Amino acid sequence: MRKRSWWGWGWDDQAVVGKDLDDLAQRVSQYLPLDGHVTPVPVLDGLPKPALPQPPVESRGDTEARAAHTHGKAFRDVVRNLNADLKRPPEWVIYPQHEEDITRVFEWAIANNAKVIPFGGGSSVTGGIEYRGDEPFVSLDLSALDGVLDIDEVNLAVRAQGGIFGPALEAQLKPHELTLRHYPQSFEFSTFGGWIATRAGGHYATGYTHIDDLVQSVRIVTPSGVSEAQRVPANGAGPEPDRMWLGSEGSFGVISEAWARVQRRPTFKSSASITFSGYSESVAAVKEIAQSGLNPANCRLLDPIEAMLNTATPSATLILGFESADHPVDTALGRAVEICHGHGGEVSTKDEAGQWRGAFLKAPYLRDGLVRLGVVVETFETACLWSGFQQLHEAIVEALSPALVTCRFTHVYPDGPAPYFTVYAAGQRGGELELWDDLKARASHVLLAHGATITHHHAVGRDHLPWYRPSPPFLAAMRAVKQTLDPHNILNPGVLHL
Numbered sequence: 001m002r003k004r005s006w007w008g009w010g011w012d013d014q015a016v017v018g019k020d021l022d023d024l025a026q027r028v029s030q031y032l033p034l035d036g037h038v039t040p041v042p043v044l045d046g047l048p049k050p051a052l053p054q055p056p057v058e059s060r061g062d063t064e065a066r067a068a069h070t071h072g073k074a075f076r077d078v079v080r081n082l083n084a085d086l087k088r089p090p091e092w093v094i095y096p097q098h099e100e101d102i103t104r105v106f107e108w109a110i111a112n113n114a115k116v117i118p119f120g121g122g123s124s125v126t127g128g129i130e131y132r133g134d135e136p137f138v139s140l141d142l143s144a145l146d147g148v149l150d151i152d153e154v155n156l157a158v159r160a161q162g163g164i165f166g167p168a169l170e171a172q173l174k175p176h177e178l179t180l181r182h183y184p185q186s187f188e189f190s191t192f193g194g195w196i197a198t199r200a201g202g203h204y205a206t207g208y209t210h211i212d213d214l215v216q217s218v219r220i221v222t223p224s225g226v227s228e229a230q231r232v233p234a235n236g237a238g239p240e241p242d243r244m245w246l247g248s249e250g251s252f253g254v255i256s257e258a259w260a261r262v263q264r265r266p267t268f269k270s271s272a273s274i275t276f277s278g279y280s281e282s283v284a285a286v287k288e289i290a291q292s293g294l295n296p297a298n299c300r301l302l303d304p305i306e307a308m309l310n311t312a313t314p315s316a317t318l319i320l321g322f323e324s325a326d327h328p329v330d331t332a333l334g335r336a337v338e339i340c341h342g343h344g345g346e347v348s349t350k351d352e353a354g355q356w357r358g359a360f361l362k363a364p365y366l367r368d369g370l371v372r373l374g375v376v377v378e379t380f381e382t383a384c385l386w387s388g389f390q391q392l393h394e395a396i397v398e399a400l401s402p403a404l405v406t407c408r409f410t411h412v413y414p415d416g417p418a419p420y421f422t423v424y425a426a427g428q429r430g431g432e433l434e435l436w437d438d439l440k441a442r443a444s445h446v447l448l449a450h451g452a453t454i455t456h457h458h459a460v461g462r463d464h465l466p467w468y469r470p471s472p473p474f475l476a477a478m479r480a481v482k483q484t485l486d487p488h489n490i491l492n493p494g495v496l497h498l
């Protein structure tokens, strides 16, 4: 049985260690000073005994389970785990086997004055699964709700339980030649319900990128009862109920299952990598493609540093792909390449797309290795209008200087890109969190000042709260919803200012 890492990303056996870590240190030391120390992974001492009685549903109170459910998977989480800083673990990790168990947990939590934090894959990077109040809390791990309940080949849809992980869901669609085609970078270790609760963004996509676009109807268990929306292709009857659950971050209820649209697996594929001599020319090309109606399946622009670090190509690089289950896509690719030519782009003979994909999947493991070497390395993402991108980019680089900042477009829309920034800075042992918090605050301030969102797909959680500013009437409406659905305020209090 492969083991999940409790302190960092993914599988334990994929962690960057030994010679690979030495090599990484060697490469990084060319750009950032390192102190030659590697933070060891701590051996966990026993946590204090759970302060709550054992819940009436399958649960674990041992250190291993509780430690793995204490933090998410952001830089701050990895640093705190490596420092064995587990000040606020859940008292119990509870594994509901069916919806009735969820309701029983709610009743037990109300009776015991406990908070309940829904937990999918625990891949939150915004403090979404970490209760910061004073009351005792439990983690509601939904991994036993992992079934595909129905595959509707006539209407192209799947009904699956909220706790199913990406690979298991796709594996069950594959024999039917179908795919949900929703690939967040965290795909392997995040869940269908978690995607819906955070409005996740999938990669290798333009057009349908957020899970919102794929959801047909959601079933949610709230402390005030179960709600399920009508399953129809589109609905003009008043405000859309599913919109209330999309992005609710576990504060209104537990998404126990949902119907989502699937598509036939693509059989026609065409791709190309295009390099540009100037970054602004590459941005102009991508804007034109995004507004052309061509809808590439992949349209990912790497700035020159990002391209250099991931593909060893020292210029802005566009990774472009088209796919279809129905018709050849060479003509569409040809037209997109023509647009790039118009902005000075040249088709590359190197396989940047393949190199980039490999680097993309390894990135979280490398990030953990860098953290052990003392580097401050983290990402943040946003979306803005095309008209504001250049000034935003310049302001971010200036605000975070002298940290190294790279940028890629993870998603593009006709009205603007979703830029994704990676920040590297030399850390001071013991001061890494302070430094990152300062960089994050500076970056977030710039985002807001330039009219960009605090998050395009990482959700609000707790870490984004200072920069998540819903209008007062909207916030009041959300609080009224919360009060109606969760009158005892047991579900993930604090996220979304609720």
Ligand SMILES: Cc1cc2nc3c(=O)[nH]c(=O)nc-3n(C[C@H](O)[C@H](O)[C@H](O)COP(=O)(O)OP(=O)(O)OC[C@H]3O[C@@H](n4cnc5c(N)ncnc54)[C@H](O)[C@@H]3O)c2cc1C
Pocket (backbone or CB within 6 Å): 009, 072, 073, 074, 117, 118, 119, 120, 121, 122, 123, 124, 125, 128, 129, 142, 162, 163, 183, 184, 185, 186, 189, 190, 191, 192, 193, 194, 195, 196, 197, 198, 199, 200, 201, 202, 203, 249, 250, 251, 253, 254, 255, 256, 364, 457, 458, 459, 492, 495
């Ligand atoms: C390396 C890495 C790469 C990432 N890449 C992407 C990316 O490409 N795109 C993207 O969108 N995000 C990405 N993320 C962020 C994260 O993976 C997403 O937010 C993801 O959707 C969270 O899913 P999860 O199952 O892990 O949920 P968790 O992290 O377990 O929970 C997240 C939030 O949702 C709530 N929740 C979870 N399940 C349910 C449920 N069934 N019902 C109600 N509430 C629930 C939790 O209470 C919490 O508030 C990445 C994170 C990491 C660490």
